[in-house]
Amino acid sequence: MNDQPGSAALPPAKNGGGRERLMLTISVILSATAFLFDRPADILAGLIRTLSEPGILITDTMAIAGPGAAFLNSGLLLAAGLLIVRMNRVTLSGPVMAALFTLAGFSFFGKNLYNSWAVPIGVLLYAKYQREPFARYILPAMFGTALGPLTSQISFGLGLPPWAGIPLGNLAGVAAGFVLPPLANHFLRFHQGYNLYNIGFTCGILGMFFMGVLRAFGFDAGPVLIVSKGLNLPLAEFLYLFSIGLAIAGLFFGNVGFAQLFRLWRRPGRLVSDFIASDGFGVTLVNMGLLGILATSYVLVVGGELNGPLLGGIFTIIGFGAFGKHPLNTIPILAGVFLAATLHVFDTHSTPALLAALFGTTLAPLAGAYGWPVGVIAGFLHMSMVMNIGYLHGGMNLYNNGFSGGFIAATLVPLLEAARERKERDLT
Amino acid sequence: MKNARHKSEHVLQELVAYAHRHGMNDLNIHLACSTQGFDIDLEGDVSCRPDDLDALKQALNAPRQLELEGYYYELLGSSRDGREFQLIGAMVEHAEVTCEQGCLRIHVRGR
Known part of the structure; x- marks a missing residue:
């Protein structure tokens, strides 16, 4: 107690x-x-x-x-x-x-x-x-x-x-x-x-x-985009080995099986979702490892080049695999961002677009709570929003996607709740 | 005292949302706040044992976590789902949950 x-x-x-x-x-x-x-x-x-x-x-x-x-x-x-x-x-x-x-x-x-x-x-x-x-x-x-x-x-x-x-x-x-x-x-x-x-x-x-x-006071800073090149192979090797290692470590902590994993994946992931407390450390580590593999594969499949910021994005996704994210609520967001980047003027494989996809998973609870179509819509809107909002803080807030995600969630949730209330009224 | 009152309002809001979600429309609530903290007793009739009762018991009896309490307590009561068991558990020092003869009783003590 x-x-x-x-x-x-x-x-x-x-x-x-x-x-x-x-x-x-x-x-x-x-x-x-x-x-x-x-x-x-x-x-x-x-x-x-x-x-x-x-x-x-x-x-x-x-x-x-x-x-x-x-x-x-x-x-x-x-x-x-x-x-x-x-x-x-x-x-x-x-x-x-x-x-x-x-x-x-x-x-x-x-x-x-x-x-x-x-x-x-x-x-x-x-x-x-x-x-x-x-x-x-x-x-x-x-x-x-x-x-x-x-x-x-x-x-x-x-x-x-x-x-x-x-x-x-x-x-x-x-x-x-x-x-x-x-x-x-x-x-x-x-x-x-x-x-x-x-x-x-x-x-x-x-x-x-x-x-x-x-x-x-006359101080300003223009947009900055300094990224490394030529590190795709070693960084991919590192990320895959690291993610697989986490998942294997999870198996050693015990109480890991498909039933436990699917139970975790059914959770919406809304704050506060401490997967270690609700599902155990072992299965949480497996979830974190799988998210690492998923995120790394997304970057490589769309033709992106791994660098420091993308490594940071993937590490953050892995970390939030203990606190709200899992593949089922993350994939719809990635799909929405990908769709937006395909239709927009942005290259799907550029670093800013890939960062929007990786960090756009801040909205994973929307997909978890309201279903994958909402997740796709949230991802789509996020991509449009995040590219416009960085100017406000001049790049001084590293979690720019969290800034954008706050506006997307605050706009969508009341509308989704209104629709849900109406649906519930119809059922009763 | 002011802090305990504020927290108790959030916890109570979440517990009432939980009760409503399980069809408890007639509730008896007792809330006592002091400089030492707060006590909440909530009871009402349920038609059947809630399927998430064990999860509720487990979460409410989890160790108190200052870091969750300090940062996330404003979320309690913010949705109408009443599913923030983990957060209540992180905030309270003692909890008892019983469901006998169609009556669900929840007691929590926090500071």
Whole structure:
């Protein structure tokens, strides 16, 4: 039973050891993979280079610092996230796993060892202000690193001298982190939990405010698209091996069979759907592995070229395989985005279109709750919306798809509910 | 006190939605809030044992999770489905669910 006090001493985390060891192993794998791509000296030089990059959307860490540095950046940030989780005695539940995978994934495009601290520090200050334990706000703190480019852009991207840019950038990050928890909580009601990347929506709103102020003072940043090339084969090999490894690891945690897997796949996936709590860790890992294979295959089948941002997108999907996503609610979204990209002016295999597809799965709960046709429509609308909305925050919110997804879900859900109410009235 | 009141409203909303979904139209509800937290008792007649009763029991008795409570509690009561068992379980310290002789009783205690 439950015995946790609200703000006093925290109980020991119930991670069963296995989950923590697995995440630590993933951190080591990511760090070790770095040395398969580059020499140690190049990795170190690349890692140092990432620190002073603005990192706004879409900047591929592999392109600016090399794949080795990008992998080490990801492994180190995952380890840091894991350490924070452990220090605060937080259980490695579905949402926490999703947050850690998202942190690792976005370390391939935008998050780095410099810009990922200001927002969590702001959240920590908010926790102190509320006289609550930081554990209560650990999810906004970790997901909130989406605003890392806010810190980096002001520090290094606006042409300010370092003595002014660095303090101002960090101050902006801390301020954003301080207001993030109440806003994130509030905006949940806007889309009623049908947009899995809720912090993406919240950070989009915040980024919009910050960018508005910056533009008012004459600071602006044009669209950025820096992506690496020529890494398709090694990244595909890595992703397939990683995903298969996760699924096999799931089998070792037990209680995995087709019945358990199909039970999980029948869940709508609306927030809050912690698959680890409802279905067990083993079957959740299998689901995560299968999602990794599905997402990687989608990119390759439509003729895309794997790079840092796409690797980040696939890692995020894998992470949310513990918190709302499964193949049955994800495929309709991918189909909708693909359909839109086919009819629109965008290339289906371009990096922005593929990112829209991968991160468009933030709307997976719509397909899970209302059926696959709704999922296809949501994916279609998402593709149109997401390509227009990035201007508002000037690329400072890395979860641009969560921003777009919030609007799509908030628009569709009331209409779908009205239709459902009418249908139910007809039946009674 | 204010915090406990606010949370209890969300939890109660979700429990009532659950009861309505199972055809419980005549409900007895007792809600008590104090500086220590809140207690909710809800009971009503059901025509048959709810098929998701075991899932409800299991979720309500899950360990409390501060990180879910702090971030997601606004979602409670936001839909009319009454399926946010996991979230209530993450927020409450103690729960009892019984269904005997056509009467469903739910008691939760949180802070």
